[in-house]
Amino acid sequence: MTFEQLRPAINSSTLALYRIFSIFSLYAVLAGVLAYAVGAAFYAVSTSWVAPVILSQADKESLELTGKLLQTQGTVENLGLDIARLQKQIAEAQEHLAALRRLEPELDAAIYREQIHKKLTGPALVSLTEQKHSDNVKTEALVHNSAETEALVDKELSAGLITKADEIQLRTQFAKQNGDLTDSKISALLLKDTIIEKMTPTTNFLEILSKRAELDSEVATLQITISTSQKQIETEHEQIARLEDAIETVRNTPYFLAANGKVDVALVPYENQAAAIEGAAIYDCYLSFVVCRQVGTVKRLFTGEQHGVNPVFRTDLRGFLIQLNLTEPESAKSKALFLGRKPLFL
Numbered sequence: 001m002t003f004e005q006l007r008p009a010i011n012s013s014t015l016a017l018y019r020i021f022s023i024f025s026l027y028a029v030l031a032g033v034l035a036y037a038v039g040a041a042f043y044a045v046s047t048s049w050v051a052p053v054i055l056s057q058a059d060k061e062s063l064e065l066t067g068k069l070l071q072t073q074g075t076v077e078n079l080g081l082d083i084a085r086l087q088k089q090i091a092e093a094q095e096h097l098a099a100l101r102r103l104e105p106e107l108d109a110a111i112y113r114e115q116i117h118k119k120l121t122g123p124a125l126v127s128l129t130e131q132k133h134s135d136n137v138k139t140e141a142l143v144h145n146s147a148e149t150e151a152l153v154d155k156e157l158s159a160g161l162i163t164k165a166d167e168i169q170l171r172t173q174f175a176k177q178n179g180d181l182t183d184s185k186i187s188a189l190l191l192k193d194t195i196i197e198k199m200t201p202t203t204n205f206l207e208i209l210s211k212r213a214e215l216d217s218e219v220a221t222l223q224i225t226i227s228t229s230q231k232q233i234e235t236e237h238e239q240i241a242r243l244e245d246a247i248e249t250v251r252n253t254p255y256f257l258a259a260n261g262k263v264d265v266a267l268v269p270y271e272n273q274a275a276a277i278e279g280a281a282i283y284d285c286y287l288s289f290v291v292c293r294q295v296g297t298v299k300r301l302f303t304g305e306q307h308g309v310n311p312v313f314r315t316d317l318r319g320f321l322i323q324l325n326l327t328e329p330e331s332a333k334s335k336a337l338f339l340g341r342k343p344l345f346l
Contacts, residue, residue, distance in 0.1 A: 043312045043313075043336070046272075046289075046338075046343060047271060047272045047274065047275060048272060048275040048338045048339045048340050048341065048343065049272060049289075049336045049337070049338050049339075049343070050266035050267060050268045050269075050272065050275075050276070050322070050336065050337050050338070050339060051266060051267045051308060051310075051311050051317065051335075051336060051337075052264065052265070052266045052324065052331070052332045052333070052334060052336075052337050053264075053265050053266060053267055053308070053321075053332075054262065054263075054264060054265075054332050054333070055254055055255065055257070055258035055262070055263050055264075055265055056258055056261075056262045056263075057258060057259055057260075057261065057262075059255070059258060061255045061258075062255045062258040062259045063259075065250065065253070065255045065256060065259060066259045068250075069247065069250055069256070069259075072243050072246060072247055072250075073247065075243060076240055076243050076244065076247075079236045079239060079240050079243075080240070082236060083233050083236050083237070083240075086229045086232055086233050086236075087233065089225070089229055090225075090226050090229045090230065090233075093222045093225050093226050093229075094222075094226060096222060097219060097222045097223070097226070100215060100218060100219050100222070101219070103215065104215065104219075107211065107212055107215065108212075252302065252303070253302060253304070254302055254321050254323060257323070263323065264323070264324040264326050264329070264332040265302075265321045265322060265323055265324060266321065266322050266324055266337060267306055267308045267317060267319050267320075267321060268319045268320055268321070268322055268339075269317055269318070269319040270318060270319050270320075272319075272339070273319070273320070275339040275340045276298060276301060276320075276322050276339060277298060277339075277340070278298055278299070278300065278301060279297055279298060280297065280298045280339050280340050281294050281296075281297055281339070281340060281341070282294065282295055282296040282297060282298060282324060282326070282331075282337050282338070282339060283295065283337065283338040283339075283341070283342050283343070284328065284331040284334050284337055284338075285338065285342075285343065288335065288336070289336075289338070289343040289344060290344070292338065292342040292343065295326055295327055295328040295331040295337070296324055296325045296326035296327050296328070296331070297325050298322050298323075298324065298325070298339065299322075299323040299324060299325040300322065300323040301320070301322050301323075302320060302321045302322065302323070303320065304320065304321075305318060305319070305320060306318075306319060306320055306321050311335045311336055312335075312336075324337075
């Protein structure tokens, strides 16, 4: 049999095979479209599916969170050291202030005694100065008459009325009177200086007043230092409290857990949040949602909105994260997991 004789049979067989292949291809495409449509419809109406995510230390969010956490903890430690320094500074300032407070009444008493003494002795010294001046005038008048007295002594000595010893004694007495007059004048001048000291503010008294002003200034400075340090401590305590609250918030995020090791989580769409309950069963299914088995439970719910990609429609997805406690770690790599019960009860 020649090829020309076999050609009609070959063409007929080829055409039959082509028709069969076309029919199978068409049914395969229709089956695929139907499967996609069924899957899309299922995920569109299902309220229990979640998208699993594996977080690790190498993730960008985990690395950034670790860096910020370390920086925040360093800030808290620095604030604690600064508070300890300020507390020590306050203790030293309070001790110094107490010492100055003990000195204040003694200094005030000394100033008061000095002022009272001046008030009492000043007028008395003025009166004494006037009396001293009157006495000096009288003494000076007597001394001025000493020349006549000496001439009388010479005359009496020549007449033999007095002895030489009497003459010497009289002349010594005259010299002593002159010396006493000089001493009295010097005392009068010194008394005037004393009066000036008692009646007017002297440099010594002004120095005491200056010390009192310095004491007041130092007391005020210490009080300002103590008050400022106490306010700064309060401010830093408030800042530490805010930072510790922030750290506590960070500790309650999945990325903090991931910073300490791999953690399995899942993104729950807001539409399916009713199924996210702690302790709820987790199911993983073959063929997306057929033939399911339990692979763990929901361990923890996290607050805060997260964004992802819908594993079916590849659209933006908004929701929150939950931590998974999986008995089958490989299930974390599935496209979707189901919470609460098996989908379709299969």
